[in-house]
Every structure is written in structure tokens, then in C-alpha cells.
Amino acid sequence: METAEIRIGVYICHCGINIASTVDVDRVRDSISQLPNVIVSRDFKYMCSDPGQELVIRDIKEKGLNRIVLASCSPRMHEPTFRMTIQQAGLNPYCLEMANIREQCSWVHEDREYATEKAVKLVSAAVAKVSLLEPLEEKEVEVRPEALVIGGGIAGIQASLDIADAGFKVYLVERESSIGGHMAQLDKTFPTLDCSACILTPKMVEVERHPNIELLSYSEVTEVSGYIGNFHLKVRKKPRYIAMDKCTGCGMCAEACRMKGRIISEFDVGMGKRSVPYIPFPYAVPSKYTIDPENCLFITKGKCGKSPACKDACSSDAVDFEQKEEIVELDVGTIVVATGFDLFDAREKPEYGYGLYDNVLSGLEFERLVSSSGPTQGKIIIDGKEPKNVVFIQCVGSRDKSVGNEYCSRVCCMYTAKQAHLIHEKLPDAKLTVFYMDIRAFGKGYEEFYDRVREEGVRYIRGNVSEIIKKGDRLLVMAEDTLIGEPVDIEADLVVLATGIVPRRDVKEVANLLKISQSPDGFFLEGHPKMRPVDTATDGIYLAGCAQGPKDIPDTVAQAKGAASSAMTKMARGKVKVEVTTASVDAFVCRGCGRCVEVCEYGAPNLEEVEPGILVSQINDSICKGCGACSVACPSGAISMKHFKNEQILSQIAAVI
Amino acid sequence: MSEEFEPNIVGFACNWCSYAGADLAGTSRMKYPPNIRIIRVMCSGRVSPAFILKAFQMGADGVLVTGCHPGDCHYIAGNLKCEKTMGTTRKLIDVLGIGEERLRLEWVSASEGSKFADVVTDFTNRIRGLGPLSGKSQG
Numbered sequence: 181m182e183t184a185e186i187r188i189g190v191y192i193c194h195c196g197i198n199i200a201s202t203v204d205v206d207r208v209r210d211s212i213s214q215l216p217n218v219i220v221s222r223d224f225k226y227m228c229s230d231p232g233q234e235l236v237i238r239d240i241k242e243k244g245l246n247r248i249v250l251a252s253c254s255p256r257m258h259e260p261t262f263r264m265t266i267q268q269a270g271l272n273p274y275c276l277e278m279a280n281i282r283e284q285c286s287w288v289h290e291d292r293e294y295a296t297e298k299a300v301k302l303v304s305a306a307v308a309k310v311s312l313l314e315p316l317e318e319k320e321v322e323v324r325p326e327a328l329v330i331g332g333g334i335a336g337i338q339a340s341l342d343i344a345d346a347g348f349k350v351y352l353v354e355r356e357s358s359i360g361g362h363m364a365q366l367d368k369t370f371p372t373l374d375c376s377a378c379i380l381t382p383k384m385v386e387v388e389r390h391p392n393i394e395l396l397s398y399s400e401v402t403e404v405s406g407y408i409g410n411f412h413l414k415v416r417k418k419p420r421y422i423a424m425d426k427c428t429g430c431g432m433c434a435e436a437c438r439m440k441g442r443i444i445s446e447f448d449v450g451m452g453k454r455s456v457p458y459i460p461f462p463y464a465v466p467s468k469y470t471i472d473p474e475n476c477l478f479i480t481k482g483k484c485g486k487s488p489a490c491k492d493a494c495s496s497d498a499v500d501f502e503q504k505e506e507i508v509e510l511d512v513g514t515i516v517v518a519t520g521f522d523l524f525d526a527r528e529k530p531e532y533g534y535g536l537y538d539n540v541l542s543g544l545e546f547e548r549l550v551s552s553s554g555p556t557q558g559k560i561i562i563d564g565k566e567p568k569n570v571v572f573i574q575c576v577g578s579r580d581k582s583v584g585n586e587y588c589s590r591v592c593c594m595y596t597a598k599q600a601h602l603i604h605e606k607l608p609d610a611k612l613t614v615f616y617m618d619i620r621a622f623g624k625g626y627e628e629f630y631d632r633v634r635e636e637g638v639r640y641i642r643g644n645v646s647e648i649i650k651k652g653d654r655l656l657v658m659a660e661d662t663l664i665g666e667p668v669d670i671e672a673d674l675v676v677l678a679t680g681i682v683p684r685r686d687v688k689e690v691a692n693l694l695k696i697s698q699s700p701d702g703f704f705l706e707g708h709p710k711m712r713p714v715d716t717a718t719d720g721i722y723l724a725g726c727a728q729g730p731k732d733i734p735d736t737v738a739q740a741k742g743a744a745s746s747a748m749t750k751m752a753r754g755k756v757k758v759e760v761t762t763a764s765v766d767a768f769v770c771r772g773c774g775r776c777v778e779v780c781e782y783g784a785p786n787l788e789e790v791e792p793g794i795l796v797s798q799i800n801d802s803i804c805k806g807c808g809a810c811s812v813a814c815p816s817g818a819i820s821m822k823h824f825k826n827e828q829i830l831s832q833i834a835a836v837i
Numbered sequence: 838m839s840e841e842f843e844p845n846i847v848g849f850a851c852n853w854c855s856y857a858g859a860d861l862a863g864t865s866r867m868k869y870p871p872n873i874r875i876i877r878v879m880c881s882g883r884v885s886p887a888f889i890l891k892a893f894q895m896g897a898d899g900v901l902v903t904g905c906h907p908g909d910c911h912y913i914a915g916n917l918k919c920e921k922t923m924g925t926t927r928k929l930i931d932v933l934g935i936g937e938e939r940l941r942l943e944w945v946s947a948s949e950g951s952k953f954a955d956v957v958t959d960f961t962n963r964i965r966g967l968g969p970l971s972g973k974s975q976g
Contacts, residue, residue: 283863807912808883836874
């Protein structure tokens with residue numbers, strides 16, 4: 181234990197005017213300079229700038245400071261910065277305490293007098309605590325060179341490929357029987373009109389063939405424990421009832437199935453039918469069949485004719501009704517979460533008649549209709565006829581407080597423009613009308629594409645549709661043109677709703693599983709909206725794609741590459757610094773009651789018999805996460821939480837009041 | 838300063854959810870009364886009854902403890918342990934004559950900046966209504 185005199189330097193940041201306009205920085209500096217052990221108390225315009233940090237370094241060297249207080253922004257923002265600063269000057273990085281006088285003072289208060297008084301208290305508390313802080317030895321743990329990617333849409337595929345290409349092992353877990361995600365369901369992609377399958381399929385095949393990628397399809401992550409470098413996972417592989425190693429993907433089972441053509445195809449979002457044994461789409465990866473247990477006669481009723489038709493039809497004897505689910509345990513160093521999105525359910529907007537009228541389609545249903553791999557081979561046929569009048573409605577479920585979605589889904593303006601173009605291409609005589617609030621054509625080439633579609637004759641009317649009603653066998657779309665302030669009624673034989681992007685139904689469960697947070701819109705919360713857009717608050721877990729918020733394909737791919745790169749950075753170094761603020765036991769005070777063992781979620785404390793009949797708790801600090809629960813539970817006060825010791829917190833309490 | 842009673846309020850916020858929620862209130866420039874001074878702990882489960890008693894002993898008129906929502910705790914269940922501890926602490930301070938309404942526990946997530954501001958505003962007003970903690974011994 182260090183016995184040298186405590187010499188504190190206090191630095192109060194103006195943060196331009198962010199702090200200084202509400203807090204009287206001069207007064208804070210002067211009051212703090214009166215406190216015991218404070219050798220210097222200074223203010224500076226921007227403490228995080230180079231000259232600001234230099235100031236601290238120079239003072240440490242010249243004035244022999246050994247404890248530093250930074251009164252500035254949140255420690256969540258710049259604690260790592262200033263720990264590095266004082267380390268450069270030769271101090272232990274844990275000899276720093278920050279007073280949050282921006283996020284928790286100047287930004288939330290208006291009265292200069294009160295805000296200044298509060299800032300003085302907050303800085304005094306930091307001074308009190310820093311006097312009692314002890315240098316701690318930094319610790320590094322190894323990062324396993326394996327990554328888990330959850331979700332096999334384009335985000336998960338891209339992240340997996342990048343990580344695998346860098347030489348690390350990737351476990352890609354996909355819930356459905358094939359990877360591909362929503363992108364596989366799309367026909368063309370805006371604004372370039374690349375065929376979605378044509379640009380996606382090569383990547384899917386690459387995933388399957390990549391020596392560093394292990395694809396766990398039709399599987400779900402059920403348990404996650406551990407921390408950066410060493411996550412331990414359990415993955416549930418659901419039974420396909422078809423042996424992967426035997427199935428050749430020939431499709432004879434689906435042909436023979438007694439339920440053939442009677443099961444709604446999820447991939448075609450209800451627009452097509454399938455058998456009980458299925459591959460979701462022709463270019464599925466893996467190209468192996470799966471028996472849908474919910475609709476299989478043999479599985480649900482125990483009987484399918486004399487014997488299951490699929491089993492009889494399979495020439496490679498792959499059908500196996502004895503298959504059971506399997507739990508696979510994995511250890512990985514990093515995790516990329518790419519769980520994607522759901523589409524807004526347009527039934528929540530009953531005025532559009534979705535679910536009531538067959539010729540009101542969601543955006544995704546239209547994709548399947550227009551896709552050459554779809555149920556009509558790409559022919560746009562509604563009620564047996566080609567539609568002559570098509571109306572598109574934008575912002576269905578987006579920018580709409582009435583359904584709880586304030587945000588813009590970012591893709592609907594452009595996918596509507598693309599869909600209008602596709603109809604124009606196939607049915608040049610069709611009259612196409614788009615109802616919109618604002619057109620957001622922000623991406624590269626988007627505005628140009630929107631212009632092109634308008635030149636093709638697509639009519640854009642600014643206004644909200646109030647109702648769609650049936651008129652004979654057609655639809656009557658009733659709206660108001662808000663630019664000229666007059667009602668417009670348009671007869672249509674097809675209405676396409678630009679349904680927006682919403683968080684996955686089970687987003688909450690996934691957030692709990694991974695211990696990551698959600699933003700108010702329900703999507704996963706990034707570490708910082710600008711500076712850490714792919715990180716989560718949990719080290720080693722990164723976000724990619726629409727799981728973090730609505731995005732188009734280019735942004736999704738870019739973010740996936742970012743998430744992959746963040747994961748790779750940790751794995752390439754192979755080591756990562758971990759928190760050293762763990763609990764420790766004073767063996768002389770410990771009476772061996774075991775309350776710490778009971779209360780710890782991780783099994784870090786253990787009672788050891790140090791002498792015959794004498795039990796003492798010992799805490800394994802590589803298991804300890806530093807929550808401090810044991811320190812609260814310990815009846816004899818033997819356990820202290822490094823950096824958050826009782827006396828340190830008590831000194832803060834005394835100083836803030 | 839105004840003549841109205843301005844209470845001293847000590848806040849404890851867990852690093853992962855509530856402290857981040859408090860930061861978000863700041864980043865979003867939401868406003869709440871300046872009476873609260875927040876002390877950061879890694880987990881609400883770190884808040885010992887001793888801290889609460891010390892705060893009241895030093896002259897706090899109210900103590901607000903905030904943690905992650907149940908199921909969201911970074912340390913699995915530290916928030917639930919906190920809930921239990923605060924339950925007993927509340928009984929204890931009631932016996933001591935402090936009054937259990939002067940200690941409040943709230944769940945605030947990292948995205949609930951507005952909830953944080955609302956909770957602080959409401960709690961400050963409540964404590965203002967209760968008046969100063971009488972018979973407090975300083976030091």
C-alpha cells in the first residue's frame with residue numbers, strides 16, 4: 181500500500197460553452213482549490229484536446245501529482261481517454277476520478293446558481309473519492325479466435341465472410357432452414373436494379389464452402405454466458421427430420437408429400453404454397469429439405485397413410501422421424517448480432533383493408549409476386565388479370581405515432597419507386613400512382629432513380645390515404661392531395677402498401693439473452709449513436725444490419741463490415757484489457773459464513789479451509805465481474821470492491837450533501 | 838436562492854443502465870431539478886444499506902436508487918438483490934423515523950432518458966412536499 185502524500189490535480193473543462201454557459205467554472209475552480217490535498221485546480225476550454233491533456237501531463241510531472249480529477253463530460257465518454265493521459269505521465273490509470281458536470285449537470289439544469297453549486301458538490305465528491313483510490317494492476321485476458329454470428333441475412337453473411345476471410349473461425353447461427361434472410365425474398369434491388377438473388381447467392385454459397393465458417397442452420401442460441409474473449413454458448417439445433425448428410429436436395433419427398441401444395445409458404449409470405457418437407461426457395465443454403473413438424477401428419481397425428489410418403493419416396497433414406505433436437509456448446513471470443521427485422525403488420529392500419537381485400541398487398545408480398553422465383557414466376561396477375569391501375573401507399577407503419585413507430589424505415593420510398601418501375605417495365609400501360617408524405621431519396625443514386633421513375637410516368641401525389649373501400653371488384657382509394665388541398669379518389673385493382681421495418685417479435689428475449697439494451701424504438705442500442713455505431717454496451721458484442729435500426733442493403737453491408745472489423749480487431753490482438761475492479765476478501769476479517777458464495781451469480785467466491793476447521797472465502801478474480809453484491813452481503817465487512825470500496829463511496833456521499 | 842425548501846437528494850445509479858439513462862437525459866437536454874447528486878456504482882446491487890443510512894445521517898432529505906429493469910441487469914440479478922435490500926432498508930428507516938417514502942427505487946434503462954428526468958422531477962417534488970428531514974444529526 182502506498183503511503184506517499186496524496187497530491188491531487190483538479191481540471192475543470194468548459195467544453196466550449198457546453199459546461200461554461202450554465203456552470204460558473206471560475207467559481208468551481210476556486211472553491212475546489214481550497215480542499216485538502218488539492219495542489220492544483222485549473223479550468224480549460226477543452227480538456228480532451230491535445231493541449232488539455234498536455235496540461236495534465238505537465239502538472240503531474242512538474243508538481244508531482246498522484247491523483248487526478250477531471251470535471252467534464254460523463255466518464256462513459258472520456259474516462260478511457262484520461263486514463264490513458266495520466267498513464268502517459270507515469271500514473272496508474274485508476275488514480276483518476278471523473279465528475280460528470282456536463283450530462284448530469286450543465287445540460288439538465290438552467291439556473292446558473294444552482295448548477296454551479298451542484299457542480300462544486302460533484303467535483304468535491306470526486307476529490308473525496310480520488311484521495312482514497314488505490315492504484316490497480318491492469319489485467320489482460322485472451323480472446324478466443326472464434327466468433328459467433330447470430331442471423332444469416334445479408335448482414336450476418338457479410339460479417340461471417342469478412343471474419344472468416346481474416347482467418348478466424350465463425351459459427352453462423354440461423355433460425356430458419358436456410359440463410360439469406362429478407363434479401364433472398366426481394367426481386368430487384370434499388371437503385372441499380374441488380375437482381376437480389378444474383379448478388380446474394382454467390383455470398384450464400386461462399387458461406388457454405390468457406391473452410392472457416394461452420395453454418396448452424398435451423399438452430400437458435402439459447403444460452404450466453406461469459407464475457408469478451410470467452411463467451412460460452414448453447415445452441416439448440418432443431419430436428420429437421422431429414423439427415424443432412426444423406427439429403428441430396430432432390431425434392432422427391434416434397435413431391436410425394438400428401439399435403440403437397442396445401443401449406444402456406446412463409447418464404448412467399450402467403451403468396452404461394454408448399455409441401456410439409458420443404459426448402460424455402462430454390463437456391464437455399466444449405467440445399468437440404470426440412471420437415472415442418474407443425475403440419476406433418478406423421479408427426480402431429482402419428483399416422484400418414486400406411487407409411488409416410490416422403491420416407492417411401494426418398495431414395496437416399498434421409499427421412500428420419502427419430503431425429504431429436506441437439507444442444508451444441510460453443511466457446512467464442514466475440515459475437516456479432518445480425519438478427520434482422522420484421523415487417524410492420526398492416527392489419528394494424530385497418531383503413532387500408534389489408535387482410536380484408538385480396539388485392540391489397542404488403543411491400544414484401546408484392547416482391548414475391550413480381551419475383552421470377554415467386555408463385556407466379558414474376559407475372560403480375562391479380563384475380564387472374566393484369567392490373568391496370570396500381571396505387572402505392574408510403575409510410576405504412578413508419579413515421580406514425582398512432583402505431584407507436586415514430587421513425588422512418590428508410591427503405592420504403594425507394595422500394596416503392598423500384599416496384600413502380602418494375603410494373604411499368606412489365607405492364608407499360610398500367611397507371612401508377614404513389615401517395616406519399618415526403619420522399620426520402622438520400623442514398624447514392626437514389627434521387628436520380630426517383631427522378632427516372634417519375635419520368636416513366638409514375639404519378640406522385642402528396643397526401644395521406646384516409647380509406648380504401650371495395651367498389652365492385654375494384655378498390656376505391658380515397659385520399660387528400662395536400663398540395664392542392666382537394667380530395668382525390670382513385671380506382672385501383674391493386675394497392676401495394678409500403679410496409680415499414682419493425683424490430684423482431686422476440687427482440688426483448690434476445691436482448692435479455694445477450695444482456696444488451698434496446699433503444700426507445702425497440703431496436704438494439706448502439707454503444708454511442710455516432711462514435712460507436714456497431715458496439716453495444718457489452719464489450720465483445722457488436723451489431724450489424726436492421727437489428728440496430730432500419731437500413732437499406734448498402735448500409736447493412738457497410739455496418740456488417742464494421743461489426744466484423746471490430747470483432748476482428750479484438751481477436752487479431754488475441755488479448756484484451758479487462759476491468760480489474762473486482763472484489764477481494766480480507767482473510768483476517770472473514771468468518772467463513774458463505775453469504776458471498778450464496779449471493780454470487782458467477783461462482784467467484786469459494787470457501788477454502790485454510791486451517792483445520794477455519795473457512796475463509798477466496799474470490800477468483802478472473803471469474804468476478806465486479807458487481808459488488810458480495811460486498812453488500814458480507815456481514816463482517818470482509819469483502820471490498822476495488823475502486824468502489826465502502827469508504828470510497830461513503831466519502832462521496834459525505835461530500836455531495 | 839428561493840425561499841422554498843430545496844431538499845438534498847442523493848442518487849445512486851448503476852453504470853450500465855441508469856447512469857447511461859441519466860447521461861441520455863443530458864444529451865437530449867431534458868431538464869430536471871438540480872437537487873439530485875448522482876453517485877455512480879457498477880450495479881444497483883452494490884448499494885449497501887450503510888450508504889443509505891450515511892446519506893440520511895449526513896443530511897440528505899431523500900435517496901433515489903436506480904437500476905436496470907428486471908431481466909436486464911448486466912450482472913444477471915443484481916437489481917433484484919437491490920430490490921430486496923432496499924425493501925428491508927425502507928423498513929429500517931421507517932423504524933428510525935426517517936420515513937420510508939424518502940427512499941425510492943426505480944428501474945431506468947439506458948434508453949430511458951426522459952423517464953430518468955421524470956423520476957427525478959417527481960421524487961424531488963415529493964421530497965420538497967415532505968419538507969426537511971427533521972431531527973437529523975449532522976456529521
